[in-house]
Amino acid sequence: MPIVDLANPTRFLNIVNRILPWLITATLLLFVIGLYRVVNAPDDYQQGATVKIMFLHVPAAWLGMFGWGLMSVAALGTLVWRHPLADVAGKAAAPIGAAFTLICLITGSLWGRPTWGTYWVWDARLTSMLVLLLLYLGVLALYWTAEEPSRGARAAAVLSLVGAINLPIIKFSVDWWNTLHQPASVFRMGRSTIDPALLIPLLIVALAFTLLFLTLHLAIMRNELLRRRVRSMRLLQAQRLAEARA
Amino acid sequence: MSPFTSLLGRDMRLAVRVGGGALMGALFFLVVVSMIPFAIGPDLALLARIGPAILWLGALLASLLALDRLFATDYEDGSLDLLMMGGMPLELAVATKAIAHWITTGLPLVIVAPLLGLMLNVELHAVGWLALTLAAGTPALTFLGLIGAALSVALRRGGLLVAVLVLPLTVPVLIFGVAAANAAIVGPAPFGPPFTILCALSLASLVLGPIAAAAVLRHGLE
Amino acid sequence: MSLGPHADFIIAAYAVTIFIVVALVSWVVLDYSAQRRILDDLEERGITRRSQREG
Numbered sequence: 287m288p289i290v291d292l293a294n295p296t297r298f299l300n301i302v303n304r305i306l307p308w309l310i311t312a313t314l315l316l317f318v319i320g321l322y323r324v325v326n327a328p329d330d331y332q333q334g335a336t337v338k339i340m341f342l343h344v345p346a347a348w349l350g351m352f353g354w355g356l357m358s359v360a361a362l363g364t365l366v367w368r369h370p371l372a373d374v375a376g377k378a379a380a381p382i383g384a385a386f387t388l389i390c391l392i393t394g395s396l397w398g399r400p401t402w403g404t405y406w407v408w409d410a411r412l413t414s415m416l417v418l419l420l421l422y423l424g425v426l427a428l429y430w431t432a433e434e435p436s437r438g439a440r441a442a443a444v445l446s447l448v449g450a451i452n453l454p455i456i457k458f459s460v461d462w463w464n465t466l467h468q469p470a471s472v473f474r475m476g477r478s479t480i481d482p483a484l485l486i487p488l489l490i491v492a493l494a495f496t497l498l499f500l501t502l503h504l505a506i507m508r509n510e511l512l513r514r515r516v517r518s519m520r521l522l523q524a525q526r527l528a529e530a531r532a
Numbered sequence: 533m534s535p536f537t538s539l540l541g542r543d544m545r546l547a548v549r550v551g552g553g554a555l556m557g558a559l560f561f562l563v564v565v566s567m568i569p570f571a572i573g574p575d576l577a578l579l580a581r582i583g584p585a586i587l588w589l590g591a592l593l594a595s596l597l598a599l600d601r602l603f604a605t606d607y608e609d610g611s612l613d614l615l616m617m618g619g620m621p622l623e624l625a626v627a628t629k630a631i632a633h634w635i636t637t638g639l640p641l642v643i644v645a646p647l648l649g650l651m652l653n654v655e656l657h658a659v660g661w662l663a664l665t666l667a668a669g670t671p672a673l674t675f676l677g678l679i680g681a682a683l684s685v686a687l688r689r690g691g692l693l694v695a696v697l698v699l700p701l702t703v704p705v706l707i708f709g710v711a712a713a714n715a716a717i718v719g720p721a722p723f724g725p726p727f728t729i730l731c732a733l734s735l736a737s738l739v740l741g742p743i744a745a746a747a748v749l750r751h752g753l754e
Numbered sequence: 755m756s757l758g759p760h761a762d763f764i765i766a767a768y769a770v771t772i773f774i775v776v777a778l779v780s781w782v783v784l785d786y787s788a789q790r791r792i793l794d795d796l797e798e799r800g801i802t803r804r805s806q807r808e809g
Contacts, residue, residue, distance in 0.1 A: 336760050339767045346771070385778050392774075393767040395650070400760040406651040408574030420563055427559060463570060498775070505782045512789035519796045 295511050298371060302508050309501045316494035323487035339397040341488055345495040346390035347411075350418060352499065353383020357425070358450035361443035371507070373439030374514075376446060377429060378506035382499055384422035390415050410464040414457050421449045435514060535620045536628055543632035546605075557598040558640035565590040565648045576653040583652035584662055584713035588706055590648075591641050591666055592673060596695045596702075598637045599677040602629060603685040603749070612685075612749070622749065627742035630678045638670040654717060661716030661723070665730065669709040672734040675741030676701045682745035686752020705733050 324341045356379040363372025394412050395405045406412070425442050432438025547554040568586050569579060579586075606612040606629075615625045645666050649659035679701075680694035687693070711726035 334760070335764060338764050342767055342771045382778065385774050389771050389774050392770050396763045396767040396770070400763055404576065404653055405656075406653065407576070408569050408579075413569075413574075416566060420566060423559055423562070427556060460570075464574060502778060502782060505786065509782060509785045509789055512786070512793060516789060516792050516796065519793070523796070523799075 295371065295515075299508060299511060302504050306501065306504060306508075309497065309504065313494060313497040313501050316490060316497060320487060320491040320494045323490055327487045328481075328483050336397060336400050337484065339393050340484070341491045343390055343393040343397060344488060345492040346386045346393060347415060348492060349495055349499050350383055350387035350390050350415060352496070353379050353386060354418065354421075354446070354450060354453065356503070357383065357446040361446040361450075364439060364443040365447070373436065373443065374507050374510045375503070376443060377439060378503050378510055380422060380425050380429065380442075381506070382502050384419065384426060386495075386499070387415055387419045387422055391419060408464065410461045413464065414460050417456050417460070418453065421453075425449075435517070535618070536624065539615075539620070539625060539628045540632050543629055544636055547632065547636035554636040555640055557594045557637035558644050560597060561590050561594040561641050562644060562648065564593060565652070569652075580653040580655075581718075583649060583654045584665075584717060585710050586652060587645055587648060587662060587666070588669075588710050588713065591645070591670060592699075592702060592706060593695070594641055595638055595670055595673040596677050596680070596698055599633070599674070599681045599698075600684065600694050602633055602678070602681040604681075607685045616749065622746040623742045626678065626682070626745045626749070627675075627738070630674050630741065630745075634671055634674040638674050639667075641670060642667045658717040662713050665709050665712045665716070665727065668712075668727065668734060669705050669730050672705045672730075672737045673702055675734075675737040676705070678741040678745045679748065682748040682752070686748050705730070708733065 320341075324338065327338070327341075329335050329337060357376045360372045360376030360379065363369040364376060391412065394415070398407055398409075398412075399405050425445055428442050428445060429438055432441065565586055568590075572578065572582075603612060606615070616622055618625070642663050645663045646659040649662050650656065654662060677694060677698050680698035683697055684693045708726045708730040711721075712723060712730055715721045715723045715726055
């Protein structure tokens, strides 16, 4: 199917209506399989059962970053190719990305309490995720304050691209800041090898969360298109009332 | 509905609708407090020691910067003139606007403060006390800031002017707020005296702020 | 399955994740039904979009 077909909102809505039930079924199925595997996964020899938090934390971190990536691609679509659905796609990705980044931070701090002895450590990875959350909140605030949807969408698109360029620089400087102050005393989460008995459940859960992300993304895009339709119909209604009075 | 509740409801609805700044203060607070460790380093012991001070400074800046537009939009669309001509005493109207402003921007600060306290390594049992000092002290910041907001609309200058005018007035609030928070967290001084002085400051500014702001508006907008 | 000495933290992590996901999903579902309701209401009152009138 050519991408031009997707440019028509009505056709896009029809496609979404057809795909969504399948996506929801697949997501639920993968979650059942994944959680079954997680429950039966062995404990880590170092961290014991707290490694179960990893199955939430790692996919959430991945999707938090994936969300920004999606927003950046959508931003290119808005600003460069002027695809009519691109700004809807960008706007729909922001709340989901923010939610997963928040999940990543909360599970990270709940994981940190038993491992580090404190809820929050200014560890390089957690801190980078915190900056990402702040950027997401900024984008959401921008959408929230913009009164006219398309203008807000363009502003948010510019901000997403600036963020995408800045995120690697932020990551680098946070790493530098962290090693400068804290010479390798903190327990590092990343290990070079991860046991396959933990890796396979992790991959299944990560796939399930990714499908959840895509499902929610399509559903929010559909809501957004309906919201715009409502807006244009209301404007039309007001226009006709004004004409009738004139 | 009495004039008080209708004005309160109107201001709160305006703050939460699109374009209103209701949660912006809390967001600013979150960003400012997260920036501090980048400046002073991730040393948890140090952060725990200065945590209450960081949170109080962040709350101070957030509540003052959010006050900038308190009267400006009403002045631009003419509703401030209606308020001044209406039957409600101007002092009461101004106080009502400040209360609505505190509920929509001050209260969110108090709610996110425990979370930020945890990030600054303040102990779990102490973050509640810290939030309590903020809840008792931020009304004083709003009511003192009210004077600055009135001055900035009377002089038709916005932006940083409010903060420059009001920050020196908030010194006592900062002193006793941080003193009460430190007393609750590390001791050994008792929590009572600084906390009651903080409450007294809030109550006094509840009276002083609206009277001064109303006077400024009356003289400035004639 | 035993969750070891830190069971509270594991349960809290799963609870928070479930809470956030459920909140997100219910926002999406409620928003969808609200928009649908408004659209149906507008269409009932005879407000149609330009594309519908032409077609």
